[in-house]
Amino acid sequence: MPSSEGPETPEKTGKGSPYPEHQEFSKLLDWHLNFGTRPEGSPDAPGKRWNNKRFASAVGSVNERTVRNWRTGRSRPNDLASIEEELFGKNAAYDQWRFDLRHAFDNRDTPKPESISLRIPRAPQHFLGRATDIEVILPVVLSSGAQTSVLVQGGPGIGKTALTKAIGNHPEVVARFGEERRWFVELETTATAADMQDAITRAIGGDPSRGFRATLDSLGVEPGLIVLDNLETPWEPTAERRATEYTLAELAALPGLAVLASFRGLNRIAGPDWGRVHHVQHLAAPFDADLFRRIAQNDFTNDPDFDKFVGALGGIPLAIELVATRAHGRQSLATLWQQWTKIGADLARDSSFGDGRLSSLPHSIELSLSSERMTPPARRLFALLGKLPAGIADEDRDTLLGDDGFPAEEALLNLALALEHEGRIDLLPPIREHALRYHPPGPPDDMAWPKHYLALTKERGEVIGKQKGEGAIARLMLEFANIDAAIRAVLGIGRRADAMAALSGLYRLTYIASLPAPVLNDLAKACNADGDLLGEANCIFGLGNVALARSDHNGAQKAFEDALPLYRKVGDLLGEANCIHSLGNIALLHSDHDGAQKAYENALPLYRRVGAVLGEANCIRGLGDIALARSDHDDARKAYEGALRLHRKVDDLLGEANCIQSLGDIALRRSDHDGAQKAYEDALSLYRKVGDLLGEANCIKSLGDIALRRSDQDRAQKAYGDALPLYRKIGDLLGEANCIRSLGDIDLTRSNHDRAQKAYEDALPLCRKIGDLLGEANCIRSLGDIALARSNHDHAQKAYEDALPLYRKVGDLLGEANCIKGLGDIALRRSDHNGAQKAYKDALPLYRKFGDVLGEANCIRGLGDIALRRSDHDGAQKAYENALHLYRKVGDVLGEANCTDGLGNIALAQGDNRKARECFDLAMSLYGKIGNKEWEEICQKKLVELP
Secondary structure, eight states, rough: OTTTTSSOOOOOTTTEEOOOOOOHHHHHHHHHHHOOOOTSSSSTBBOOOOOOHHHHHOOSSHHHHHHHHHHTSSSOOOSSSSHHHHHHHGGGGGGGHHHHHHHHHHTTTSSSSGGGOOOOOOOOOOSSOOOHHHHHHHHHHHOOSSOOEEEEEEEEEEEEOOOOOOHHHHHHHHHHHHTTTTTEEEEETOSSSSHHHHHHHHHHHOGGGOOOOHHHHHHSOEEEEEEEEOTTHHHSEEEEHHHHHHHHHHHTSSSSSSEEEEEEBBOOOOOOSSEEEEEEOOOOHHHHHHHHHHTTTTTOOOTTTHHHHHHHTTTOOHHHHHHHHTTTTOOOOOOHHHHHHHHGGGGOOTTTTTTTTTBHHHHHHHHHTTTOOHHHHHHHHHHHHHHTTTTHHHHHHHHGHHHHHHHHHHHHHHTTEEEEEEEEOOOOOHHHHHHHHHOOOOTTTTHHHHHHHHHHHHHHHHHTTTGTTHHHHHHHHHHHHHHHHHHHHHTTOOOOHHHHTTHHHHHHHHHTTOOOOOOHHHHHHHHTTTTTHHHHHHHHHHHHHHHHTTTTTHHHHHHHHHHHHHHHHHHHHHHHHHHHHHHHHHHHHHHHHHHHHHHHHHHHHHHHTTTHHHHHHHHHHHHHHHHHHHTOHHHHHHHHHHHHHHHHTTTTTHHHHHHHHHHHHHHHHTTTTTHHHHHHHHHHHHHHHHHHHHHHHHHHHHHHHHHTTTTHHHHHHHHHHHHHHHHHHOOOOHHHHHHHHHHHHHHHHTTTHHHHHHHHHHHHHHHHHOHHHHHHHHHHHHHHHHHHHHHHHHHHHHHHHHHHHHHHTTTOOHHHHHHHHHHHHHHTTTHHHHHHHHHHHHHHHHHHHOHHHHHHHHHHHHHHHHHHHOOHHHHHHHHHHHHHHHHHHHHHHHHHHHHHHHHHHHHHHHOEEEEEEEHHHHHHHHHHTTHHHHHHHHHHHHHHHOO
């Protein structure tokens, strides 16, 4: 029998299909003809396929039927000379393939070629993403101790065989065991433990008639590695399990023999004292995408369907290989993706070969489903999982399957058809698609699962935001994809009423959790087709709320305006009021205070007319928001406190949290940092109890604002960093923009002007995208602050002048005051003392009216700077001392440092060097505390220059 003295093994994967591993003559010849092996070609790329007639003509002296019989194994040629000449010629690149074909032809009388391997075949050409797997398995295989057996387990198509081949051919393995002491044993066709023993005997070149003991003796002569592929086949029959495990134990007991076995499933296999039982997982990113690109030989990164394909293939290497092979030569994936949407996982098969575990993902899945380990309850669960894109939680599994649920789960896990993830059972996407297409649930499961998830939506969704609703959002968010599937399922069978019964719960869930719900479009169309105007209006209104929550103001406005006439047509006052109120919310977000006020005042009597206390409370709170935006803090507080009582009356935790947060906003604007902090912390706990991510993010950001006002920049930065991903998760562009801008404020305080500028420039288009004039003005003004810090007075002036009318348009006194003060700072830098003085005096009453202590302090300090420039030391000292008191009151370290530095300048001018030193030294430490290195160094320089 030929050994490893043959030529070095090349890569054996041609484009289009895997090289046949069993080396039976008929299969090898058939593969070469399909591959298009020709003398002028290469093992690395397919050639023009041979058809039977053309090959017969090339070989000569045979006809088309003869070639067909050679390919099917019904007959064999008399010799190979002409066949080798037509396939390989004198091309040295084909030496190994010529060797394989000759060996298969010469060994026509050996038993069952499928059970024979003279060496360990190489892993597929594109084998990647398994470095960690190899890293943990290799030391066990190479160990000289007793535990050198490894069991590699996993689901269909996951790459178990490829992994064992890669390990078997690893340079360290070859160095330890040599070329002749490594064996690969195919067990796919073995039905019993005895068959398994015979296959092992033949693989090492032994004679099965001498008995397995002789095989064991031969294996135990010196160290070696035996790879057992598809161990599940002989182990599968219940009657054979003990004998199979005993055979494994005998192999593992041989000193120096490492056993590496692949097994389809996750069952516990007794026998050896396994050194490692390794579960092969699906390929993780970016390896799944890389594998697709390599096999397809096209980047496809910018193809709009590429990411969809990668997700649909679920990281299953076999699925990726087979579909990517079909993508080879294509410039676009559009047609292929369209085909996937039609036939799903059936696309993951090689049409050149018959269905087999390595050439068809559906066939591989069906092999697992036909296992003796599969039970009727497990089939039911598998069918249900095909319908559930989010998998299934334990409690839902038991509701649907009762006492059969847990054993069914165990069976699917043992077959590695299903996987566990965060307390749920799920299928990988291609397996789920196969289940959906070919194994739909039968009665009563076909109606039970949508009924269950719709009832869950109604029951838990309607209490969201109430005392009894704690955890409801978290529970339903996990099931959202299943809820969507349930709605589509009942719509598909004409049971629209079942879906409509859950609409109120779905509406609250999608709005508060900011979840896109395109299924509402389908539901609205179904209502329209049935003439259900109220149902249609409710669906459209729900779509508007989702759009509003995700900062799609135009989409939201259109939805509310479309729903409003439908509500009026059917005389639904509550729906009419809800639409008007929601249009008011959009107007408020666009700083259209008059429009918002009119909307709230129109909706309020409608809510009161129908006794909708929650709607009444929301309107009153909206009027409070308008008052707050207009800096009318007293009216705002009165509105929030009135709304708060109503929200508590109807057990609305979300509304209660909103009011408390708004009261915190008033406190913050009045520089009552302690009061604001308490309000935000109280609201935060309510938002978290409700599960409202937007409210949670708003509170965290506001706590960051307090920290920034207190010059605790590290705490502020952490808060903004925590809030930002929450805003992005729910698609709230306003919150995202505010966080980015606030991070810019921190950088500006630290004199990191480049980073600050980038932050403001990143936030500005977000504000413009959603029509947030206030945010736009804030970004423009902040860019002006950077220009001023860089002494670019013209740019700064333009920025302040651009921002000022925006602030006035939205009625924001604080922003207006900040711009006027900024223009005063420019005038001061230009030595226009009169212009600066006027600006500070104009801004000062605005700050006081708004209750902004920090702005008031900044203006007073600015007036002190003017007095100092005019050598009015008494006036300057009085201003700095007054401002210093205010800065300390609000905990603003930067302002405190600036005033202290100013007092040092006065002392220096008056010749009081001791006091000047004290002031500069204190100012330097304050600048250092907030990370302002520029002014820290300026103070240090002043100290050095003091006599």
